[in-house]
Amino acid sequence: MRPPRRLIHVVSTWVRRQPPKMKAFLAVVIGMAALVLLRAIVHDHDNIFVAAEAVHSIGISVLIYKLMKERTCAGLSLKCQELTAIFLAVRLYCSFVMEFDIHTLLDSATLATTLWVIYTIRFKLRSTYVEDKDSFAIYYLAVPCGILALLIHPSTSHHIANRILWALSVYLEAVSVLPQLRIVEPFTAHYVFALGVARFLSCAHWVLQVIESRGHLLSAMGYGLWPSMVLISEIVQTFILADFCYYYVKSVFGGQIVLRLPSGVV
Template sequence: MTVTKRPIYAATKWLRRQPPKIKLFLAVLAGLIALLFLRMVVEDHDNLFIAAELVHAVGICLLIYKLAQEKTCAGLSLKSQELTAIFLAVRLYCSFVMEYDIHTLLDSATLATTLWVIYMIRFKLKSSYMDDKDNLAIYYVVVPCAVLSLLIHPKTQHLAINQILWAFCVYLEAVSVLPQLQVMQNTKIVEPFTAHYVFALGIARFLSCAHWVLQVIDSRGQLLTALGYGLWPSLVLVSEIIQTFILADFCYYYIKSLVGGQLVVRLPSGVV
């Protein structure tokens, strides 16, 4: 073991010994430090949302490489990809009718590549698809999001159906990765390209969450008022935070594996 690695290994070993509450506190502290850093170095916080979409696109590109070069979809969740396609399609529609901008173009590219990934898993590489591990029913995710969007959605000048669809894609995006996490929990070992993809999702979710949090801070809460009234503005922010925390555990084990020089990520029981 080299001298430069010893402090990192010592810190990792110390962190493993800490109780869950201390780990949670340290995770929140690290998140706050990262937020402060982003606030200092990024002048236009709208760029954080664009960066989040670009990182998501990079993750999709890693999947494309895996499928095209390795000719296998083992370890990937078809259901997560389908949920991603659903919320992207809904968000793309909302973007067209409500706010055509750069996000529309980025979502179009991401949706196209996601549909290609779905096609490869369903038809070209079906023999390597781990159907028995991808066992989280989609309706467990879609139905609650649909019901919640009917009850709590923005109150804007747009048509009611567009308001509901906007809320639906926000809620669905927050939990669309759950089937993929279920697959990884079932297999316990995550091969490199799938791990890179999920880690990219984690970074994208953090950047998106940072965008919303910093915008709220900079506007002194006026952004929440601009989003509407009632529970909707708060749920937008909560959804972003939920997305980040859903992937936080995996990102920890991903970084730990990189530090340890491992090519695969090994997950203990109950991580995701």
């Protein structure tokens, strides 16, 4: 096992020494290569989205296991879960009044699980919650997302309030994981990594759908900046988690588990 680990160490050291622009370029190249691979091996791109939902469910299952088995919520961000519950609740409302489908049911299950996690942290395991580490002010995320939703939202025939709420759920989802990245510990590391994989698959699904439809999918979502903002939001959330996933894989292959990201990453 030493040669592979040694190779990974050499590669990771080389990557770490590169300037930010080179790291960003490498991330784009790897992302594009992964998209090409997915397009070649997955014929029905809807299966990619299903896979994203499945990986997300696995991540939540890890959280539930941690809370029930370990009887501790140390390392888990309550604010991240609250942001997740907010965007899921808003998206569910929009789904019910705008486009009810199978994803509405999946979001309902995810919201129910998230609310259970929040209840457990707040009441059952409150004594193990490390509040001083979970210090990210969520209004720094919620307020800009609200302003952005007021300015850029869908141009469909639905009521203006529903369109603004829809945009708000998209923008909040893109940044909802940020509070969790400040307090990553062994069990939550697995959870965040699952979120990263799920987000990449979801982003890949969107990009491939746009490519296959030759841009018609974006046109069907309306005009103006909104279609582009949806795609950008998917990409932003993917890149937010990409750096963590890199350190997670590096740590696992090195026989360790990520406890905290290097300073400056978040």
